[in-house]
Amino acid sequence: MRVFKFGGASVKNAPAVVNTASIIHANVNGPLMVVVSAMGKTTNALELIVNAILSKQDYKNELQRLKDYHLNITNELFKAEHPIHKEIITVFDSIDDLSIKSFSEDQLYDQVVSLGEILSTLIVAAYVNQNGDKCTWLDAREFIKTDSNYRESKVDWDSSKLAMTSINFEVVKCYVTQGFIGRSTDGLTTTLGREGSDFTAAIFASCLDATSVTIWKDVPGVMNADPKRLPAAIVFEELPFKEAAEMTYYGASVIHPKTIKPLANAGIPLLVKNFDNPKLPGTRIHECNVDDLPPLIVFKDNQCLISCKVVDYTFIDEAQLGIIFKALAELSIKINLMQNSAISFSFCVDFRENKILKLIESLQHHFEVYYNTGLTLITIKNYDEKTFDFYRKQKGVMLEQSSRSTLQVLIKA
Numbered sequence: 001m002r003v004f005k006f007g008g009a010s011v012k013n014a015p016a017v018v019n020t021a022s023i024i025h026a027n028v029n030g031p032l033m034v035v036v037s038a039m040g041k042t043t044n045a046l047e048l049i050v051n052a053i054l055s056k057q058d059y060k061n062e063l064q065r066l067k068d069y070h071l072n073i074t075n076e077l078f079k080a081e082h083p084i085h086k087e088i089i090t091v092f093d094s095i096d097d098l099s100i101k102s103f104s105e106d107q108l109y110d111q112v113v114s115l116g117e118i119l120s121t122l123i124v125a126a127y128v129n130q131n132g133d134k135c136t137w138l139d140a141r142e143f144i145k146t147d148s149n150y151r152e153s154k155v156d157w158d159s160s161k162l163a164m165t166s167i168n169f170e171v172v173k174c175y176v177t178q179g180f181i182g183r184s185t186d187g188l189t190t191t192l193g194r195e196g197s198d199f200t201a202a203i204f205a206s207c208l209d210a211t212s213v214t215i216w217k218d219v220p221g222v223m224n225a226d227p228k229r230l231p232a233a234i235v236f237e238e239l240p241f242k243e244a245a246e247m248t249y250y251g252a253s254v255i256h257p258k259t260i261k262p263l264a265n266a267g268i269p270l271l272v273k274n275f276d277n278p279k280l281p282g283t284r285i286h287e288c289n290v291d292d293l294p295p296l297i298v299f300k301d302n303q304c305l306i307s308c309k310v311v312d313y314t315f316i317d318e319a320q321l322g323i324i325f326k327a328l329a330e331l332s333i334k335i336n337l338m339q340n341s342a343i344s345f346s347f348c349v350d351f352r353e354n355k356i357l358k359l360i361e362s363l364q365h366h367f368e369v370y371y372n373t374g375l376t377l378i379t380i381k382n383y384d385e386k387t388f389d390f391y392r393k394q395k396g397v398m399l400e401q402s403s404r405s406t407l408q409v410l411i412k413a
């Protein structure tokens with residue numbers, strides 16, 4: 001059994017859905033589990049709608065725009081009498097009901113934002129069937145069981161695996177299901193964190209003991225840098241799980257960071273392939289050794305550098321670090337780079353405004369706090385002399401750190 005995952009770019013408009021269906025067609029004899037994300041930038045649009053509902057602002061225009069976007073796609077793909085148009089309208093109508101229910105902010109977020117994946121999978125499943133291939137729409141929430149930590153839910157692996165024993169590939173060869181979403185024990189829809197559909201593919205693969213996972217992207221495979229940043233980047237034919245895990249940890253957005261662990265633990269290869277050119281070999285991530293990997297460069301934008309300086313010339317010690325780490329843990333903020341001197345501790349984190357302002361406020365009770373935003377963290381794994389010199393000499397370096405294999409520089413662009 002194999003798992004395919006199609007992201008937002010693979011289903012961003014009608015021709016993209018047709019292309020996705022053609023890739024499914026070539027593999028539909030299965031057994032196949034197809035995981036699909038929301039179309040294009042739908043999740044961002046649904047976030048705007050949730051924010052408008054929460055701040056009691058008008059959300060109807062944005063909702064109409066998103067509804068039109070989906071209905072334009074169904075109008076291009078299906079005849080007027082096809083039931084899909086009505087199904088899509090029903091999903092959009094449900095947002096009005098959700099907006100007046102007494103959910104917490106995060107619960108409301110998950111109930112609304114998860115609808116992007118419901119919409120896309122209804123359309124893809126209907127189109128694959130119209131195309132003459134048999135596939136069954138599967139509600140991922142019946143199988144991906146999570147805790148109640150809305151927006152960033154943790155998977156209950158045992159319950160999910162148990163639920164998946166009812167999936168029968170003898171009866172149905174091809175299922176189409178949603179990435180990114182699950183269900184809590186409270187019975188409400190949950191989400192697994194932004195860009196979490198790759199992770200969903202890994203969960204299904206691990207629980208169903210798949211032979212491989214293929215994630216279909218707009219790039220020819222995993223490259224030694226984001227080709228949008230470095231057009232000369234080269235494609236890896238194969239990569240060890242360890243290298244891929246580290247790349248994602250440093251911020252390479254081509255694969256969601258939680259995807260690698262379940263696959264590596266189960267020994268399930270991860271293939272990254274190009275949806276525009278499925279014949280290209282792509283990248284195979286598996287247990288292997290690759291000698292002489294080229295320097296691997298990861299750019300992580302929207303970084304914030306925070307420096308905590310002691311106020312009375314005490315040296316930075318374990319107690320002071322304890323205060324800083326406790327504040328970070330309470331807000332679930334991950335450090336991307338850190339460095340200490342005698343009287344100050346500096347660290348770099350993703351700039352999520354709400355959380356960071358709360359963090360700074362809490363740290364100001366103990367330290368003089370300085371911070372800079374709008375920074376980019378560049379990580380170069382397996383650097384050579386040329387890349388090492390080049391990135392250290394970038395303009396605006398604010399912090400720099402290197403080990404025997406990895407150089408990190410934080411720059412103000």
Ligand SMILES: Nc1ncnc2c1ncn2[C@@H]1O[C@H](COP(=O)(O)OP(=O)(O)O)[C@@H](O)[C@H]1O
Nearest residue numbers: 007008009219221222223225226228252253254
């Ligand atoms: N090392 C890398 N190799 C290939 N693509 C990368 C890399 N780092 C970042 N990317 C970016 O990842 C994008 C694909 O991921 P993403 O946009 O999340 O796809 P989707 O949402 O369709 O799943 C590419 O368009 C590319 O710009």
Ligand SMILES: N[C@@H](CC(=O)OP(=O)(O)O)C(=O)O
Nearest residue numbers: 007008037043194195196197
């Ligand atoms: N639609 C969700 C989940 C996801 O993984 O999307 P994509 O596969 O397009 O990155 C998001 O945008 O966060």
